[in-house]
Amino acid sequence: MINPKLVELLVCPENRTPVQEADAALIDKINAAIAAGSLNNRAGKLIDEPIEGGLVREDGLLLYLIRDDIPVMVIDEAIPLEQVS
Structure with missing residues (x-):
């Protein structure tokens, strides 16, 4: 945890x-989209x-990854959340 x-x-x-830190439900949705090959x-x-x-x-449009408890604050590596329903 960060x-x-x-x-x-x-x-x-x-x-x-x-x-703000993403909640578990959002992480689950993102991981489901990753598993489906659609993210x-x-x-x-x-x-x-x-x-x-x-x-x-804050506006809920992007998610920046956390890898090994380190936030990756790189714009091109962010996940646009409109892909996750």
Whole structure:
């Protein structure tokens, strides 16, 4: 689990809005889409490995991955959440 104090300091690198940790239900939906082979990152690359967590931008449009408890705040690696129903 990522340190909550770190999450408070982080912002979306694209629009500088706050992020919050994704809940388990969203992570489950994302992992189901990954398993179905239907999820791409912002750069268009197919995501083929389940994720352990993520940070959701305040407007709910993007999720930044958390890998090994480290947030990956790279815009092109973010997951556009409109792909997840």
